[in-house]
Amino acid sequence: MTQALAHRWRFFRAGGFDQVQLETPADLAALRGLDQKLWASLACPVNNLELDRRMLDYIDLNKDGRIRAPEILDVVDWTLARLRDPAVLFENGPLQLASLTDDAVGARLRLAAQRLLAVLGRADGDSLVPADTANLAQLFPPHEPNGDGLVPATLTDDAELKAAIADIIASLGAQTDRSGEAAIGAEQIGEFFAQARQLHAWHARAAEQGLDAFGEGTVAAVEALSAVRAKIDDYFTRVAMAEFDPRAAALMNAQEAELVRLSSLSLADAGEVAGLPLAAVQHGDELPLDKGLNPAWQGAIGEFRQRVVVPVYGELERLSREQWQHLVALCGNYLAWQAETPKVAIVEVLKRGRILELVEQDAEARLLALVEKDKTVAEAADGLVELDKLIRLRHGLITLLRNFVSLQSFYARQDKAVFQAGTLYIDGKSCDLAVEVDNIEAHAKVAAASDCFLLYCACTRRGEPVRGKEAMNIVVAVTAGSEGDLQAGRHGLFYDRDGNDWDAKVVKVVQSAISIREAFWSPYRRISKLVSDQVQKLAASRDADMVSKTAAKVGETGAPGAATPAPAFDIAKFAGIFAAIGLAVGALGTALAAVVTGILSLAWWQVPLLLLGVLLAISGPAMLLAWFKLRRRSLGPILDGNGWAVNAKARISIPFGTALTQMAELPKGSDRALRDPYADKPLVWPWILLLVALAAGYYAWSQGVFSPEPPAAPAEVATPAQQ
Structure with a gap:
């Protein structure tokens, strides 16, 4: 605790919480004293992470498939105890033999490194990289004892x-x-x-x-x-x-x-x-x-x-x-x-x-x-194992810490986080927040609390397996743009971290708000869809009714010995229909004229305010609801569904969401022809009718048709004297 108090920590704020910066060996040495309530995560699985799997297995001491905070602290202490200059952990490059400590442990590791370099044909070498220990059969020939x-x-x-x-x-x-x-x-x-x-x-x-x-x-x-x-x-x-x-x-x-x-x-x-x-x-x-x-x-x-x-x-x-x-x-x-x-x-x-x-x-x-x-050869062989462990921690420990103790890699946007599996291209978007999952239904039950718009995709790569797999499942968060045609059954293309392309098919969608712009237009889209559906239903019912009546009349006409008399013209019936149509048109005209009268009675600067108020009345509730949901978007449930123990809010703000999901944009300096020869012809007659109605309303208003007439003065009664 004294060491923790003596160390001066540095924090940065991202995702709605303060995250510790790990930049120096002193930060690593004092990590055990940092209150774990300030850690971004407390546990994570060893699966579905873009990290060296053998390094993760070394850290997972009890082999339960999970890495917990105590195991992180133990491996940090283990690594620091074997490096003379721990600053090399924050640098790129191979593990130099000169970086090992001068004590008995370092001497054993140095001896194992020299034996390994001799086996690799580099007896005069002074450095090692993870590729040097990738082939275990070369380090430990199967026909010789290896101490395990x-x-x-x-x-x-x-x-x-x-x-x-x-x-x-x-x-x-x-x-x-x-x-x-x-x-x-x-x-x-x-x-x-x-x-x-x-x-x-x-x-x-x-x-x-x-x-x-x-x-x-x-x-x-x-x-x-x-x-x-x-x-x-x-x-x-x-x-x-x-x-x-x-x-x-x-x-x-x-x-x-x-x-x-x-x-x-x-x-x-x-x-x-x-x-x-x-x-x-x-x-x-x-x-x-x-x-x-x-x-x-x-x-x-x-x-x-x-x-x-x-x-x-x-x-x-x-x-x-x-x-x-x-x-x-x-x-x-x-x-x-x-x-x-x-x-x-x-x-x-x-x-x-x-x-x-x-x-x-x-x-x-x-x-x-x-x-x-x-x-009998356990001691010598264990030296090679320790060396392999140190080489891999030299290259991957800081990356793990910056995705576990903090989420610096995720929020800095310089490199992908270890849980990001790649990028999905679909519906004119590229989505970077893609996480590999094992069980879609189980994950969706937890991840729904993230308030993110989620796409679950089944990815396949037939005949070209990657890491021994030809199929995998991913969940992708769409954090910007609009919903468009994102629905189950849509296809896209997924690129993993190594650049391999996978066929992706959407199999499940978890609906939520994507952007405030999408929320602004959503009421109008719903109204348009409702009107369109009703018109189509009405047209379909009228079409079916006409066909059935025509078929009945044809049947009656074709019956032997039957003569269908021509129906008599009923003028009273048609007069009633015309009267009803006239009343409807009159009512619509009166209502439209009243609206026009009200608008024209306003000052010119009040008209835009009126239109703005109407738009806010329609779109305001949807935008407000979307704003609250977008502010609640969180990375935590998405990772928790994969077995993580996220310890912080880890918000996905609106600006950060636009960075995670990119929209299609034309390259700078591109030439663009705006005329589309195959575009749908615009409907002109509705606008003509609207202009005629507005003109008629304005003319009626200017003639005082809609102005109330003053009451007529009472006529004077002539007196007998006047007569």
Whole structure:
């Protein structure tokens, strides 16, 4: 706080608020002490900014996609601590090695710079620019350790480990190594093999319990056993009943009466036979698996024998009760084991056999050893990363501060602000306040509070992507001129900051005032449109009425045997029509004459005042409303809709708005022919009628037609004496 009080700040006023000027290293050093209520912004996104994206990622320490005021302060302190002369931040040019500090940090950076210059083939060089570190693969070759703790497949020559890295990336996704390659880290390795070990332990339990006796056909074996289980259990129960009471032996077999009934039927369908016992009980405690079986179950027992009995006991002809119970137990344990299958995500991508193979290869320990090998060069590699960070901050930090702490770049109009994406040309205008947006509808809900006339445009560049994109959305503020034909569906041309042209189509319009001149004419345009619409509706209705009546008359005339008598002339009807027309014309003439009389009764200098008063009465409310709205125009909601935390009013005044939106103007010294051979011919007769009416009114006024006559004097009555 003492440092903040000791520092003498300089402010400039723009956009309706005081903004701090950042012009010297002392301003940067004292920035932490500047009250953040005086900052123009408190946070901004890293997307949709015309700044070095890698520099923004360096500043975004928590990788949440946003840069906040504390992160700005930290990066300012970090930069100042590594420059012997921070004044170079306010100058253009490369980063000179001589600008680095002389302490241990500066020495490490200088050593990293010398290594980099040697790699670039400029061992005798003494300066670096951002382009020197643009290719990360050159700084950090993918086949060499780079200290970030990430392992790409190119870091090893072991085919098994290459395949393991590919499998882990396929299962859990990839991180980006400093070399730019897809890679994995210790966290991913641990997560993958934690799941793999669960699956391996589950399979190991199956081997311990002998559940793998059926091999790959285990599922089919269980299904085959389940299909005959009830029938085989029924057989051994019948045998047990016969052993319990010899008298039941005959009853446990098929009844003679049932066999007699079946003998009279066609046994091609085994359904009638299926209900009989599986085999005769005289076979005793062993079930025949080939001969002596119920024909309806011959196929099912054969399947059971091949899939269940043979894998465990070999080619048996008869199955004992104990063997049967053992097989049932094996399948029961298998079903219980199957129900305990671990729910691991990697099974959705890799086969179980491949996962078990990776565990048995001890791939986890070998991959973690690669990670540790990569980290052994962390100190040297981090020096290159710090150097890259410093080079980029050297060129972009002041620009960021002049668009974050203040909005100096925006209001100075010397360079575009970092949030300005380019310029839109449309309807004879060029609009500089264009901001790239991700979601049009979400942005419009917030930006509507800016009181600006906004155009949302979908921009496309088919077959010629820029920064990997062929389409983007922008919002453009129209801050001068008139609305004209700006509406959804209009097309324009958008030039981005690099000069690339994009096809732009207006998809949404947020209406608001554009200028006071537009507001002056708006009532007359609305009245003109209203009259035009009403006249067109009247003409259309009259046309439709005439067509329908004509069609009806033609139909009546064309009817067979019909004769349409000519209508008689009704003089009384037409006299009434003429009288009504005369009354209307007379009323209009009287009203016009009264207006003319009133105007002519005024002094000559009062006539312009009268006309001015009429214009103000009509246009004044619209102009006043537009003036209030134009004074409320603000940049804040436009940026807030993009994720900014604008901390100030950031007004867009009327004069500043005329600078943001330029109108079409002819070049100076151009020749201009004013005659348009294809211009619409002016209508003369309305003016002639108006002049005739004015002349008639003036003549009537001069003859005293509209002057009140003095009352007539009463006639004198002759007295008898006078008579």
